[in-house]
Amino acid sequence: MTTERVIEAFEVRKNYAGGTEGAGLNGFDLEVSAGTVTGLLGPNGAGKTTAVRILATLLRMDSGEVRIAGYDVSRDGAEVRRRIGLVGQYAAVDEVLTGRQNLVMFGRLNHLGHPKAVSRADELLERFGLTESAALPASKYSGGMRRRLDLAASLIVAPSVLFVDEPTTGLDPGGRAEVWAAVRELVKQGTTVLLTTQYLDEADQLADRISMLKAGKVVAEGTPDDLKSQLGADWLDLVLTATTDVPRVLQLVGRLADGEIHTDELKVSIPVKDRTRALIEVATLLQEAKIEPADITLRRPTLDEVFLHLTGKEASV
Ligand SMILES: Nc1ncnc2c1ncn2[C@@H]1O[C@H](COP(=O)(O)OP(=O)(O)O)[C@@H](O)[C@H]1O
Ligand SMILES: [Mg+2]
Structure with missing residues (x-):
């Protein structure tokens, strides 16, 4: 078994100009091994989205070090971006386009030729159980279906690391179960996943390891079992x-x-x-x-x- 570190973050600090004192990240550390799911667990405002945005090169840190697949986010941003996918907290799909059109569009944006974009779209629709609704506009999709379409879109170019920010916030239990199944599907294909969540049960269900984030700092880290025994x-x-x-x-x-x-x-x-x-x-x-x-x-x-x-x-x- 490989123990290759795909995500390494050391002492990351980020203060938002004009933000509340202590908001952002205050010495954030994280290590994620290839082929695993890590859950970044914390309440609203803990700094989960801030961490994901820094790791994904969308936001600059004030100090600290982050390497993704060995590439430094500050120096080799382009190399990092070539290897990552991001599913944001708010769905990125186009409401007017159908599920298939959305995926074809993402393929085209990622420089796939038209036939290749179509075949990739169909493959991903199948994988995420969306074949039957492929011809419906995304506005007709349930929350769970939309999130699955988001996950599919992020996989168009098969990233080695996928960041998934609060995939089930606001979904009903059925929608959550659908998204959990989709995340498990990703993991089977060997994608390394960093997933943020406010829900202990979600981290427990999906993650090999959990980092608990509080006020911009990891306060506990381990397998779900490790943490539970710490919780008593x-x-x-x-x-x-x-x-x-x-x-x-x-x-x-x-x-x-x-x-x-x-x-x-x-x-x-x-x-x-x-x-x-x-x-x-x-x-x-x-x-x-x-x-x-x-x-x-x-x-x-x-x-x-x-x-x-x-x-x-x-x-x-
Ligand atoms: N652009 C911003 N400007 C100022 N403060 C921000 C900004 N974005 C986030 N924050 C603050 O930083 C803290 C962490 O936010 P965030 O990373 O979004 O947390 P989470 O995703 O865990 O809910 C919160 O207190 C939030 O209000
Ligand atoms: Mg957030």
């Missing part, structure tokens, strides 16, 4: 019917907690390691004590809790 436990939330039961419940469930129990009026949140066992044991303990909870639920940590856990600060939104 799942949560078991109990909602009781009387505040007078709270002390009793804390006493009963104390030994099951893997970390500090949080209480908020009628709600008791218990960090737990073994989800199913904890659920059964808590239910049994409550039943034996004849305490009937109004609600009992298991949940994964939220993105906010992840940030809270890693940084001791609320994620800024």
Whole structure:
């Protein structure tokens, strides 16, 4: 297995003139190996788009170093651009043109001859499940279809690195699933993908490695499993019917907690390691004590809790 680094970013800094203090990038580091998907995960305003635009040579950094496929973005921008594709946060397709016409146009813009542009368009429509809607204007496409058309357009010239900025923001669950399938399709073909997202589950589904970005800096990095074990436990939330039961419940469930129990009026949140066992044991303990909870639920940590856990600060939104 190759460990060739396709993206290398060191200590990248970017301050927007007139922007808010601390906005932009504040010592951003990233390493991405060939043939992998890396998720750049962070809340709105964390600096994801700024990072992608710098990596893609669309924006100049103030200081730092970035190499894409070994080429320095500041010195060899043209070489970098020859090897990358970018799917932006906002769909770049032309509404009036059909799906096929859009792809043919992108092919022509990328200097393919007409017959070659048409055959490439048809190949990509097929690959992204758009053959049946190829003759419809893009304005008739659903959000998920549009994003797939965007992904297809970015692959016209088969880049070795593809940047995908928030591909599913604003899509419904069906649309998200379609886009996830399309990204998996890319990866099968060996494209290296850097994907930005606000959603922990999306990074978890698609990424081999995740870098968590907060206020322009990577605060944690690793495989989804690495990060989850850093995040620690799942949560078991109990909602009781009387505040007078709270002390009793804390006493009963104390030994099951893997970390500090949080209480908020009628709600008791218990960090737990073994989800199913904890659920059964808590239910049994409550039943034996004849305490009937109004609600009992298991949940994964939220993105906010992840940030809270890693940084001791609320994620800024
Ligand atoms: N052109 C700009 N001028 C001033 N501030 C900007 C500009 N673009 C982004 N910012 C600020 O930089 C921070 C990071 O933005 P961005 O990279 O778009 O974050 P994300 O993509 O993670 O939501 C935000 O605080 C944003 O307001
Ligand atoms: Mg963004």
